Amino acid sequence: xxxxxxxxxxxxxxxxxxxxxxxxxxxxxxxxxxxxxxxxxxxxxxxxxxxxxxxxxxxxxxxxxxxxxxxxxxxxxxxxxxxxxxxxxxxxxxxxxxxxxxxxxxxxxxxxxxxxxxxxxxxxxxxxxxxxxxxxxxxxxxxxxxxxxxxxxxxxxxxxxxxxxxxxxxxxxxxxxxxxxxxxxxxxxxxxxxxxxxxxxxxxxxxxxxxxxxxxxxxxxxxxxxxxxxxxxxxxxxxxxxxxxxxxxxxxxxxxxxxxxxxxxxxxxxxxxxxxxxxxxxxxxxxxxxxxxxxxxxxxxxxxxxxxxxxxxxx
Amino acid sequence: xxxxxxxxxxxxxxxxxxxxxxxxxxxxxxxxxxxxxxxxxxxxxxxxxxxxxxxxxxxxxxxxxxxxxxxxxxxxxxxxxxxxxxxxxxxxxxxxxxxxxxxxxxxxxxxxxxxxxxxxxxxxxxxxxxxxxxxxxxxxxxxxxxxxxxxxxxxxxxxxxxxxxxxxxxxxxxxxxxxxxxxxxxxxxxxxxxxxxxxxxxxxxxxxxxxxxxxxxxxxxxxxxxxxxxxxxxxxxxxxxxxxxxxxxxxxxxxxxxxxxxxxxxxxxxxxxxxxxxxxxxxxxxxxxxxxxxxxxxxxxxxxxxxxxxxxxxxxxx
Numbered sequence: 001x002x003x004x005x006x007x008x009x010x011x012x013x014x015x016x017x018x019x020x021x022x023x024x025x026x027x028x029x030x031x032x033x034x035x036x037x038x039x040x041x042x043x044x045x046x047x048x049x050x051x052x053x054x055x056x057x058x059x060x061x062x063x064x065x066x067x068x069x070x071x072x073x074x075x076x077x078x079x080x081x082x083x084x085x086x087x088x089x090x091x092x093x094x095x096x097x098x099x100x101x102x103x104x105x106x107x108x109x110x111x112x113x114x115x116x117x118x119x120x121x122x123x124x125x126x127x128x129x130x131x132x133x134x135x136x137x138x139x140x141x142x143x144x145x146x147x148x149x150x151x152x153x154x155x156x157x158x159x160x161x162x163x164x165x166x167x168x169x170x171x172x173x174x175x176x177x178x179x180x181x182x183x184x185x186x187x188x189x190x191x192x193x194x195x196x197x198x199x200x201x202x203x204x205x206x207x208x209x210x211x212x213x214x215x216x217x218x219x220x221x222x223x224x225x226x227x228x229x230x231x232x233x234x235x236x237x238x239x240x241x242x243x244x245x246x247x248x249x250x251x252x253x254x255x256x257x258x259x260x261x262x263x264x265x266x267x268x269x270x271x272x273x274x275x276x277x278x279x280x281x282x283x284x285x286x287x288x289x290x291x292x293x294x295x296x297x298x299x300x301x302x303x304x305x306x307x308x309x310x311x312x313x314x315x
Numbered sequence: 316x317x318x319x320x321x322x323x324x325x326x327x328x329x330x331x332x333x334x335x336x337x338x339x340x341x342x343x344x345x346x347x348x349x350x351x352x353x354x355x356x357x358x359x360x361x362x363x364x365x366x367x368x369x370x371x372x373x374x375x376x377x378x379x380x381x382x383x384x385x386x387x388x389x390x391x392x393x394x395x396x397x398x399x400x401x402x403x404x405x406x407x408x409x410x411x412x413x414x415x416x417x418x419x420x421x422x423x424x425x426x427x428x429x430x431x432x433x434x435x436x437x438x439x440x441x442x443x444x445x446x447x448x449x450x451x452x453x454x455x456x457x458x459x460x461x462x463x464x465x466x467x468x469x470x471x472x473x474x475x476x477x478x479x480x481x482x483x484x485x486x487x488x489x490x491x492x493x494x495x496x497x498x499x500x501x502x503x504x505x506x507x508x509x510x511x512x513x514x515x516x517x518x519x520x521x522x523x524x525x526x527x528x529x530x531x532x533x534x535x536x537x538x539x540x541x542x543x544x545x546x547x548x549x550x551x552x553x554x555x556x557x558x559x560x561x562x563x564x565x566x567x568x569x570x571x572x573x574x575x576x577x578x579x580x581x582x583x584x585x586x587x588x589x590x591x592x593x594x595x596x597x598x599x600x601x602x603x604x605x606x607x608x609x610x611x612x613x614x615x616x617x618x619x620x621x622x623x624x625x626x627x628x629x630x631x632x633x
Contacts, residue, residue, distance in 0.1 A: 042485030043456045141357040168482070171356035171511045172618045176573070183574040187557045197483040200514055200615070204576050212485070222576055237537045241520075242501060258490055259497050261350060261519040262535040290537070295611065300486045300514065307487060 006033045007066070008160045008191030009054060014063035016049050023049040025214040026063065031191045031207075033159070036182055038205030039195040040299065045211040047195035048088070051162045054193070055085035068160045081109070084158035088165050090149030094138030098129065101137050102152055109156035116155070123151040126181050143174025150181060161185070163194040167201065179204055199299040210303055217306045226297050229305060231255060232271025233297045236278070237263035238289040247287045248278060256304060263289075267301055322347045322474055322505040323368065328377035330363050337363040339528035340377065347473075350496060350506040352519030356622055360528040361509055365476060368507070370394050382473045382505075395424070398467035401478035405463045408452030412443060415451055415466060423470035437465035440495065457488025464495065474505045481515060493518045513614040522614075526622050536614060543617050545624050546570055547586035551593065552578045552606040559602045566596055571623075580610075582620065 009031040016024045024046040031037040039047045052058040054065050056076030064071060070078030092101055102120045111119070124130045127147040132140065137148060146166055153161065167175045182192055186206075194205070202208045203222050210217040218225055238244045241263050248264065249257055253274045256267040268274040271294045282289050323345035330338040338360045345351045355361045366372040368381050370390030379386045382396040399405075406415055416434050425433050438444050441461040451459065460481060467475060477496075481489040496518070500506055508519055516522055517536055524532040524539075532543050553559045560579055563572040568589060571582040583589040586609035594604050612620075 042488075043483040045485075143357050169511065172513070172615050173356050173622050175511075176619055180573065198512060198514065199486065200512075200613070206577055237535075242497070259494065260517045260536070261352070261521070262537050265517075304486050304490070307485075 007031065008033045008035075008068055009037075009193055010064075010066040011050070011054065012064045014050065014053055014060050014065060016046075016053060016058070016060050022214050024053070024060070027209075027211075027214070027216055028063075029209050029216070029219055031160075031193050033191050034186050034189045036186050036192045036194065036204070036206045038202045038208040039193065039211060040197075040199060040202040040205075040208050041211035042197055044213070046214040047197075047211060048164055049214075050211075051085065051087075051164050051193070051195060055083065055162055056080070057085070079160070081156070082159045083162070084153040084156070084160070085162045086149055086153045086164060086166060088168065090146075090153070092137045092145060092149060092152070095136060097134050097136055098124075098140070098148055099133045101148060102155060105152040106155045111156050119155060119157070120151070123154055123181075126184060127151055128177055141174075143170040143178075146170050147174065147178060147181075150178065154185070158190070160191045161193070163192065165195050165197060167196065167198070175201075199303060202299045208299070210299070210306070212303070212307055217303065222299065225299070225302055229297050229302055231297070231301075231305065232268045232274065233295050233301055234266050234268060234271060234275065234278070234292055235263065235295045236266065236289055236292045238287070240288065243287045244282070244289060247282055247285045251278060251281060253277075256301075256308070267297075267305065320347050321345060322382055323351075323507065324378075324380045325364075325368075326378045328364070328367065328379050329375045330360075330367060330372070331375045336528050338367070338374075341525070341528070341530060343523060343530075345505055345507065347505055348500050348503045350500050350508065350518065350520045352508045352510065352516045352522040353525070354510065354516060354522055354618060355525040359525050361525060364525070365478075365507075365509060368393075369397060369399065369476065395470070396472050396474060398423075398470070398472040398475040399478075400463050400467035400475065400480055405466065406451050406459060408450070410451055411448050412438075412451055412454070412462060413447040415462070416469065419466035420469050425470050433469050433471070437469055440468075441465040455488075456484045457491065460484055460488070460492060461495065464492070468499070468504075473503070474507065475499075477506060477508045479510045479512065479515065480508070482510075482512060489514075513618070516614050524618060524621055526625050531621050531625060532617070539614065539617050540612050544582070544612050544620050546582045546584050546620075547589075548610050548612045548616060549581040549583055549586055549589060549593065550575075550578050550606070550608055550610045551581060551597075551604060553597060553602050553604045555602070558600070559597055562597065562600050562602065563593070566593070568592070571620075578606075580616075 007030045012028050013026045014024055015026050041047055053060045054067055056072040060073060064073050067079040068082035072079055106116050129147060167178055186192055207221050209219040241259055244264050245259050253269045254266060258265045275292050279292055321344045325341055325343040328338055328341040353361060367374050367386055368379055370386045370393035373387055381393045384392040386393050416437060420430055443462055481492050496506055510516055521535055522539060523530055532539055560572055560574060563569050568583055569581050573580050590607050597604050
């Protein structure tokens with residue numbers, strides 16, 4: 001984020017269609033050195049296709065992309081040494097040990113022998129995997145496998161990394177390790193583009209692009225996006241969430257209502273005005289509740305609000 | 316006999332593999348019509364527990380009743396009375412919608428005279444009427460996942476197991492899916508959910524967190540957020556961030572400091588007391604604080620806090 005001058009990735013009106021579907025539709029964004037940028041959206045939003053085009057392994061129908069100073073549309077191999085791409089299923093050799101996998105990727109990327117030992121020790125330490133160097137990759141847990149994939153992908157000190165849903169199937173503790181590594185890389189000036197289908201994970205990125213059906217819904221920092229939503233979000237907890245819902249579902253000012261495990265998550269036009277109204281309504285109907293609190297909107301709230309109010313209003 | 320109102324009862328359930336204790340004296344009572352979330356890191360014993368509850372793996376000791384049947388003595392009865400759905404693996408993509416439904420009806424031994432009615436029911440529940448002849452693989456994610464649910468409940472099981480049922484599905488379809496689940500729960504179906512995703516955990520009435528085979532927390536999502544954190548959470552926006560992180564990691568009274576997007580999250584004992592002290596501490600190191608406030612912990616914070624606290628406690632013991 002510090003080096004605003006240097007855009008490590010620039011996507012300009014990238015477009016790609018497959019039979020019957022426009023997977024990516026005139027998508028533009030840029031990622032700076034030292035920035036963690038999230039491509040966020042459900043399955044089918046166009047995340048993987050975008051990453052493949054940036055990695056130079058799929059050519060767009062239209063648009064251009066610059067990665068680490070190379071035009072990857074004209075010269076797909078150009079950015080190879082400055083770039084690392086980690087697909088959803090990273091090619092680890094299950095019958096090789098952790099160390100052997102790393103050595104294999106170091107050979108592949110032409111990392112000098114003198115640098116290897118120090119680099120792999122540093123990366124394995126950061127991943128909390130130093131004790132597992134001799135373990136077969138096939139015997140690692142899902143979270144460990146993803147971390148090993150990242151270690152292999154980073155062995156040649158790329159300036160730009162592209163990660164496709166790196167934390168899918170990874171538990172929250174390993175996910176946190178994973179993010180700690182990403183923040184350290186960003187602090188060293190690496191540009192990181194990562195995709196996720198989990199909207200809560202988007203909050204960890206410096207900036208996010210929300211994708212829906214190949215189109216950009218928004219692109220900004222999570223804090224700015226939340227501030228711009230212009231609606232209030234309330235969390236109401238109650239012993240009987242269903243009774244709560246029946247009582248409030250037709251209330252004025254409500255734009256969305258979700259039944260959660262122990263209450264409701266609702267979006268309203270004006271929180272300050274609706275809180276006392278809702279409390280009064282619940283009391284009048286004799287529906288027990290514990291608390292009505294205003295909470296920060298989630299990225300999911302923004303996504304749903306944008307899709308339901310007709311798509312790319314903010315794009 | 317167990318209480319009629321409990322549809323899953325687990326008493327001192329143990330599973331050992333050699334000397335490794337995968338599940339360690341687990342006790343659970345899940346009410347009929349409850350949406351119950353079962354969380355834990357990889358390797359915590361979640362899958363082993365579920366395999367035992369589904370009658371696929373014999374417990375070493377202890378007892379578990381699912382829908383009234385003992386999982387060790389009546390595994391076939393257990394399997395006939397449960398449904399299982401995982402978003403990723405349950406459907407045949409190259410079959411038509413209707414073919415998948417017939418296949419699952421066969422697998423679950425839906426009686427012939429009920430077949431038509433049950434398939435009609437599943438189609439309308441999944442909102443797939445008129446789409447019977449589409450190839451399953453071509454359906455959008457949200458439809459597929461409602462269909463997988465339809466297949467899993469064709470035989471009207473009183474208990475269903477869901478494994479990350481809405482992973483990767485767009486938020487609007489996800490909300491519709493959970494509405495459906497809550498509707499089923501209202502009709503008395505018991506729902507047992509496993510997930511790594513706290514967005515899904517929020518939809519559960521109660522949550523159990525297991526770690527190293529043992530239960531470490533149990534409660535509603537809001538109870539866990541209120542009571543289970545070892546300390547309170549602060550958000551700090553400051554410049555420069557990495558310098559602040561380094562300083563705060565060794566600051567007195569800070570039990571954890573981590574980067575979160577453009578800010579830091581700190582775990583402290585008492586937020587109100589810590590705020591002015593942290594400001595001063597950072598100011599003394601030439602770090603400007605733009606914003607500092609107490610935030611509500613997320614379920615993920617709770618999860619990480621509980622498991623890492625255990626880790627630390629066990630390292631001290633060892």
